[in-house]
Amino acid sequence: xxMSMAALAMLxxxxxxxxGCKPKGVQSxxxxxxxxxSFVPPGKYDEFxxxxxxxxxxxxxxxxxxSGRLFRVIPVFSVDPEKGYGYSEESKPMLNTSHGFVPxxxxxxxxxxxxxxxxxxxWAFGNANNTPRIARLDLKTFRTAExxxxxxxxxxxxxxxxxxxxxYVVAGxxxxxxxxxKLDVPINTYKENFRGTVSFxxxxxxxxxxxxxxxxxxxxxxxxLARAGKGKSHGWFFFSCYNxxxxxxxxxxxxxQMDKDFIMAVNWKKAEEYVKAGKAMKKSVRYAHxxxxxxxxxxxxxxxxxxxxxxxxxxxxxxxxxxxPKSPHGCDTDPSGEYIVGSxxxxxxxPVFSFTKIQEAIxxxxxxxxxxxxxxxxxxxxxxxxxxxxxxxxxHTEFDDKGNAYTSFFVSSEIVKWRISDLQVLDRVxxxxxxxxxxxxxxxxxxxxxxxxxxxxxxxxxxxxxxGPELTQSAQLYSIDGEKMQLILxxxxxxxxxxxxxxxxxxxxxxxxxxxxxxxxxxPYVALGExxxxxxxxxxxxxxxxxxxxxxxxxxxxxxxxxxxxxYFHVTNLEQDWDVPHGxxxxxxxxxxxxxMPGETQTLLWKPERVGVYPMYCTDxxxxxxxxxxxxxxxxxxxxxxxxxxxxxEQAKAAQ
Amino acid sequence: MKNTILxxxxxxxxxxxxxxxxxxxxxxxxxxxxxxxxxxxPEVHGTEVKDAExxxxxxxxxxxxxxxxxxxxxxxLACHKxxxxxxxxxxxxxxxxxxxxxxxxxxxxNVDMMLxxxxxxxxxxxxxxxxxxxxxxxxxxxxxxxxxxxxxDGEM
Ligand SMILES: [Cu+2]
Numbered sequence: 012x013x014m015s016m017a018a019l020a021m022l023x024x025x026x027x028x029x030x031g032c033k034p035k036g037v038q039s040x041x042x043x044x045x046x047x048x049s050f051v052p053p054g055k056y057d058e059f060x061x062x063x064x065x066x067x068x069x070x071x072x073x074x075x076x077x078s079g080r081l082f083r084v085i086p087v088f089s090v091d092p093e094k095g096y097g098y099s100e101e102s103k104p105m106l107n108t109s110h111g112f113v114p115x116x117x118x119x120x121x122x123x124x125x126x127x128x129x130x131x132x133x134w135a136f137g138n139a140n141n142t143p144r145i146a147r148l149d150l151k152t153f154r155t156a157e158x159x160x161x162x163x164x165x166x167x168x169x170x171x172x173x174x175x176x177x178x179y180v181v182a183g184x185x186x187x188x189x190x191x192x193k194l195d196v197p198i199n200t201y202k203e204n205f206r207g208t209v210s211f212x213x214x215x216x217x218x219x220x221x222x223x224x225x226x227x228x229x230x231x232x233x234x235x236l237a238r239a240g241k242g243k244s245h246g247w248f249f250f251s252c253y254n255x256x257x258x259x260x261x262x263x264x265x266x267x268q269m270d271k272d273f274i275m276a277v278n279w280k281k282a283e284e285y286v287k288a289g290k291a292m293k294k295s296v297r298y299a300h301x302x303x304x305x306x307x308x309x310x311x312x313x314x315x316x317x318x319x320x321x322x323x324x325x326x327x328x329x330x331x332x333x334x335x336p337k338s339p340h341g342c343d344t345d346p347s348g349e350y351i352v353g354s355x356x357x358x359x360x361x362p363v364f365s366f367t368k369i370q371e372a373i374x375x376x377x378x379x380x381x382x383x384x385x386x387x388x389x390x391x392x393x394x395x396x397x398x399x400x401x402x403x404x405x406x407h408t409e410f411d412d413k414g415n416a417y418t419s420f421f422v423s424s425e426i427v428k429w430r431i432s433d434l435q436v437l438d439r440v441x442x443x444x445x446x447x448x449x450x451x452x453x454x455x456x457x458x459x460x461x462x463x464x465x466x467x468x469x470x471x472x473x474x475x476x477x478x479g480p481e482l483t484q485s486a487q488l489y490s491i492d493g494e495k496m497q498l499i500l501x502x503x504x505x506x507x508x509x510x511x512x513x514x515x516x517x518x519x520x521x522x523x524x525x526x527x528x529x530x531x532x533x534x535p536y537v538a539l540g541e542x543x544x545x546x547x548x549x550x551x552x553x554x555x556x557x558x559x560x561x562x563x564x565x566x567x568x569x570x571x572x573x574x575x576x577x578x579y580f581h582v583t584n585l586e587q588d589w590d591v592p593h594g595x596x597x598x599x600x601x602x603x604x605x606x607x608m609p610g611e612t613q614t615l616l617w618k619p620e621r622v623g624v625y626p627m628y629c630t631d632x633x634x635x636x637x638x639x640x641x642x643x644x645x646x647x648x649x650x651x652x653x654x655x656x657x658x659x660x661e662q663a664k665a666a667q
Numbered sequence: 668m669k670n671t672i673l674x675x676x677x678x679x680x681x682x683x684x685x686x687x688x689x690x691x692x693x694x695x696x697x698x699x700x701x702x703x704x705x706x707x708x709p710e711v712h713g714t715e716v717k718d719a720e721x722x723x724x725x726x727x728x729x730x731x732x733x734x735x736x737x738x739x740x741x742x743x744l745a746c747h748k749x750x751x752x753x754x755x756x757x758x759x760x761x762x763x764x765x766x767x768x769x770x771x772x773x774x775x776x777n778v779d780m781m782l783x784x785x786x787x788x789x790x791x792x793x794x795x796x797x798x799x800x801x802x803x804x805x806x807x808x809x810x811x812x813x814x815x816x817x818x819x820d821g822e823m
Pocket of ligand 1: 560592593594629630631633634637640
């Protein structure tokens with residue numbers, strides 16, 4: 012590949028600066044040809060899309076790798092005025108729950124769909140930690156296509172991890188809760204009355220439609236993270252658990268009493284058999300199921316009232332516990348599916364379990380008693396081995412294509428590379444600072460791209476220009492194609508970047524939707540062409556069927572609206588050209604703008620509260636005459652006899 | 668003298684930098700196949716059409732006139748009046764007398780090429796200041812629009 016002289020000279024300068032000038036302090040960790048390794052020249056594409064959780068922002072962000080450039084923030088669980096998400100009438104149902112409209116959540120983990128254990132570029136899933144939900148994002152449109160609330164759950168943390176062919180997405184509860192009829196109980200009766208669940212959500216293969224297939228009722232412990240088995244361990248799912256003490260107060264002390272917590276192994280093929288055999292109980296619950304229809308440009312929300320629950324005491328050989336030191340967080344299966352890596356947040360070693368040994372121990376009933384009726388496998392019997400003295404506070408492990416593992420260490424702020432076969436530590440690099448999860452492109456799949464590891468960090472002081480008490484959170488990109496890991500880039504991230512997955516760009520970009528075809532627009536309030544633009548009164552509801560095109564709205568003058576009227580602006584963008592959205596905003600609307608894609612219809616609800624003439628305009632720069640894309644709406648007193656009329660550049664027409 | 672030495676050092680440094688960097692520039696930047704990207708996508712861009720390719724019916728094909736009118740109402744009316752008056756773009760009255768059939772078809776289905784190459788199209792952009800959008804009209808549909816324009820200009 013050829014580069015311009017200017018670009019080369021610029022890279023040269025960066026190179027000389029980083030080696031020649033040797034700044035003191037943490038920056039000196041960047042050196043050699045690192046700038047070149049992360050540089051993507053203007054006009055060139057990145058190799059990977061990186062889907063990064065937005066944490067407490069409730070959104071998912073999309074970055075390019077290796078450049079670290081931010082491409083998009085996809086609204087998922089939080090309203091987003093930039094895109095009108097959660098403000099337009101069409102998108103409001105997406106945030107409906109059994110608690111009503113919940114405008115915010117806490118998105119921790121993205122998971123990309125897989126076929127035969129390899130990323131396929133169809134969907135991304137994300138979890139809502141606060142009001143338990145799972146979202147499915149369509150990677151053609153980069154939009155949230157479906158949100159499913161999870162009943163019998165509190166703090167949906169150990170999710171949305173997925174099985175080898177995206178058969179199931181799981182949702183494990185972080186908080187255990189009282190369930191069923193006995194909800195109003197003293198908190199200190201935790202041990203008697205609180206239970207945990209993990210849910211298996213089936214995914215319809217052609218459409219992606221989700222459904223809660225079954226839940227498994229479990230002791231009142233906390234579920235943290237999870238991974239599906241793959242290859243030889245396909246059919247199994249592994250969950251890390253903490254608070255085996257079942258404490259309900261001051262957990263930092265009370266949930267760290269025991270030397271070991273658990274990794275829970277679930278045989279989900281067996282669970283499927285029990286459901287088929289009628290072993291599941293029907294429980295009455297309430298949860299919302301929200302689906303966005305791409306043809307109608309509209310979401311619908313339905314409240315579901317039933318869920319199937321399996322109790323392990325009726326279903327032998329379905330659930331096992333494995334002891335794991337100490338408050339395990341990460342629970343990661345290697346590309347072969349043979350090894351399951353546990354990571355105790357408070358442990359000073361990394362236990363690696365063997366799937367083959369787990370099967371042998373189950374067959375030989377090599378148990379260390381039971382926990383609340385569920386067999387506990389003997390630690391030594393299922394252990395492949397321990398990585399000794401790797402660092403402090405191991406959290407999460409991903410893998411490369413050469414049999415190596417990369418583990419993040421929160422307390423000692425580093426990434427440690429080790430070999431799975433003999434558990435030897437091979438390399439370590441510092442992170443800046445307090446790394447949580449990390450990501451290798453394809454790292455959780457059968458086919459990792461052993462090119463980069465990205466650290467997602469909690470604290471960034473001294474990395475960037477200060478911005479008051481709060482600093483941006485950040486990610487660090489390391490090249491891993493050589494023996495030694497090499498830091499090549501820092502980039503800031505939105506919210507808190509918990510986890511991320513990265514996928515080769517070519518798997519996604521070729522399928523990207525460019526426009527919505529007008530001919531296929533099935534929104535009931537569409538105006539297919541300016542001739543269909545109109546204003547209709549239905550009692551005190553005014554429906555404005557409006558069109559937008561560079562550079563005007565039709566109609567752009569509306570009169571005869573009265574105080575007490577409720578106005579719906581249904582705006583259809585008549586453009587059929589990629590990347591020409593129009594916006595729509597009205598003065599004083601207690602709402603947001605609309606941002607309407609080419610060929611799409613979106614609706615803004617407006618309740619005028621004062622008499623007067625209100626400007627409205629396009630918010631997204633669309634042409635040289637964008638500023639002229641505006642109009643007026645006249646609001647008269649309740650009793651006025653101003654007729655309802657509308658116009659654009661000609662005689663006003665009477666409304667219907 | 669000092670300056671000369673500094674310059675020489677500078678040149679050496681730059682040369683070293685260039686050598687160093689050349690090796691470091693990523694050779695495996697994925698190349699993007701734009702033809703592949705367009706495949707199966709709803710966005711349509713036509714290729715250049717010549718006058719010789721266009722068959723003009725007389726009398727007008729009434730089905731095409733009707734089809735053209737429907738497309739006009741959906742995708743063109745917002746910017747083009749059927750009179751001579753300019754709205755966002757020029758009015759359509761008389762367009763088939765002023766412009767060749769291929770000029771009209773290319774403006775509809777291949778507008779980027781026209782705005783780049785055709786002086787008349789460029790003049791119109793200067794007047795209207797809004798680039799004619801690609802409205803995803805197929806070549807067949809553009810022939811129907813042409814038929815509708817001829818009807819609008821009084822042909823039978
Ligand atoms: Cu606009």
